[in-house]
Amino acid sequence: MDPNEKEVCGVSLSDFVVRMEEFHGFRSPGLLLGGIMIDRALGELGPTPYLNVVTETVVCLPDAVQLLTPCTIGNGFLRVLDWGKFALTGYDRMELTGVRVWIMQDRLPEYPLIHRWFERTQRSEPKPDFEDVANEIIERGSKIIECKGVRLRRPLKEVSSxxxxxxxxxxxxxxxxxxxxxxxxxxxxxxx
Amino acid sequence: MDPNEKEVCGVSLSDFVVRMEEFHGFRSPGLLLGGIMIDRALGELGPTPYLNVVTETVVCLPDAVQLLTPCTIGNGFLRVLDWGKFALTGYDRMELTGVRVWIMQDRLPEYPLIHRWFERTQRSEPKPDFEDVANEIIERGSKIIECKGVRLRRPLKEVSSxxxxxxxxxxxxxxxxxxxxxxxxxxxxxxx
The missing domain is CATH 3.30.60.80 (Wheat Germ Agglutinin (Isolectin 2); domain 1)
Structure with missing residues (x-):
């Protein structure tokens, strides 16, 4: 793992791992993969004056968003849906144009450590070692995510009082x- | 305002204001009052090996919790209820004993700036200046909050997969x- 070589949202991966430990409490493959997903979404989205983010799970992803973007739960720019889907959308709340990023489930078997980490809740296996999963996520995580431009049906931030x-x-x-x-x-x- | 004289959760108020600007995006009376509420809850609670927090609003309070405690949305130790109540409970998820802190609505009229800030959504008034409200919150905020020991009916963190x-x-x-x-x-x- 040579995390200095890669960045997510302008933060080196080694810095991101330090910041996730401080904020999230521990090193998390979910935050690492989440960081790559956010980086992809914002890269595709381009300059976004009124950035909002929706995550489709309460687990891990919201913390990656809060660390790497100006969007937090308490300022209302991050909205968290409890769907159990490891997916997120970055969008401009004025334009309602966004980019959704998600995991391509059918690709996971090609990446055994990510697969084992992602599916462990079902199979009651022990957690794979962070360093091992992290390496696979850094090297190959971009191959298991897909993104697509979307149009938001409405802003998910409360706009009126x-x-x-x-x-x-x-x-x-x-x-x-x-x-x-x-x-x-x-x-x-x-x-x- | 001499924020160096007071602390919340071991953080000087001046540091807390800097950190809230970085994380939340701006200086917020809600985070400041939230910090005083968390400080009260944790002080009453005493040492808590398995600290979890519930906030009863999505606005402001969750960010104060995420800045001042190890509890975040993404690690599951913070749970956010969308009740529109400016209240929170810190508790031990093993013991299920906690302390709830809330705003005493009937005291607010004695504190005009806090009152105007707290009720502004209803009265469509302009926001009072941060420095002015902040001074009143720092000097007198502790007089408008109340706390009480509670027993949690269940842990609000998902414990099984x-x-x-x-x-x-x-x-x-x-x-x-x-x-x-x-x-x-x-x-x-x-x-x-």
């Missing part, structure tokens, strides 16, 4: 679209 | 719990 009001049960402010009382008082509470 | 399979329509891998085809092929697509 969300009406809020006081919950008559707990007295806290909440988004009125969630119902006549807040979700916690309405039965969705996660705590007692 | 999510079964995935191939979508018969697009050929991509997705979380099988989402249906017989992936959400995009099932009609939820955000793109054409």
């Amino acid at each position: 969300i009406p809020t009001g006081i919950c008559s049960s707990c007295g806290e402010s909440y988004a009125l679209r969630r119902g006549s009382v807040c979700p916690a008082c309405g039965g969705d509470s996660y705590y007692d | 999510i079964p995935t399979g191939i979508c018969s329509s697009c050929g991509e891998s997705y979380a099988l719990r989402r249906g017989s085809v992936c959400p995009a092929c099932g009609g939820d697509s955000y793109y054409d």
